[in-house]
Every structure is written in structure tokens, then in C-alpha cells.
Amino acid sequence: MAEPHSVAARMLGERVRHQRNELGLSQEDMADLAGMHWTNWGKIERGQANPSLTTIVRMAGVLDIDPAELVSGLGLAQLPQRKHQLTAADLIRERTRRSG
Template sequence: MSEPQSEASRIVGERIRATRLKLGLSQEDIADLAEMHVTNVGKIERGQANPTLSTLVSLAGALNVDAAEWIVNLTAAMLPERTHTVTAADLIRERHRLAR
């Protein structure tokens, strides 16, 4: 089995799966409702795919939930490809320091 794309994609996938199971629906059910292929649903639920905003909104619409529930408390640190650790607050603080 393939590893998750990232910690963030794993968490989102788990949250989508939990929503689906809570409603008693199959992957096939939500794939049909969201107008997507069932293999994509499975990959998303396993964290093996990074769903686009359109895909998240489509799945949320099919499950009648707010997509924000699936991404709450995710951080940039959960993305392995992120190379910067500087935030906007750090940049602003440094600019103010240099302007003195």
C-alpha cells in the first residue's frame, strides 16, 4: 500500500472517511454523488492524493457538510515539500526591526 502524500492529506482523508461512515454511505455512493471516480475517493480517504479545492467542495456538497471541518487545524508543517519556516509575522517583525 502506498504511503500518504503528507500528514495533512492523511488527516483530511481520515476526516472524509469518518464523515462518510457516519452517514452509512459507501465510497461508491459518494463518488456518484460527487460525480467522481470511486478510485479517487479511495485515494483521498487513504491520504494518497491531494484533493483540489473543487474536489473537496464537491465531496462536501455530496455529504452535506462544510468542507472547512476537514481542514481545520492543519498547518504548513504537515506538508513535506515546504522548505520555508518563516511566516508572514516573522517577515513583518524583521522588516520593522530593520526599519528602526
């Protein structure tokens, strides 16, 4: 089995799976309602895909939840390392320090 795309993808997938299981419906049923292929739904549940905003909103819609419930609390710490670890605020602060 493939590894999760990221910790954030794994967490999102766990939330989707939990909500789907609460409804007692299959991945196939949910994917059909969302207008997507069931294998893509499964990849998202396993954290093996990085769904677009449109897909997240569609999935939340058929799960009958606010999309925020799927992404709440996810942040940079749950994503793969990136080249720059600064935030926009860090960059502005450093530029201000250098020019001041």
C-alpha cells in the first residue's frame, strides 16, 4: 500500500472516512454522489491523494458537513518540508529589520 501524501492528507482522509462511516455508506455511494470515481475517493481516505479545493467542498457537501471540518487544525506542520520555512509575517519582519 502506498504511503500517505502527507500528514495533512492522512488526517483529512481519516476525517472523510469517519464521516462516511457515520452515515453507513460505501465509498462507491459517496463518490457517485460527489460526481467522482470511487477509486479517487478511496485514495483520499487513505491520504494517498492531495484533493483540490473543489473536491474537498464536494466531499463535504455529500457528507453534509462544513468543509472546514475536514481541514480544521491542519497547518504547515502537517505538510512536507519546504525550502523556505518562513511565513509572510517573518519575511516582512526581516525586511523591516534590514531596512531600519
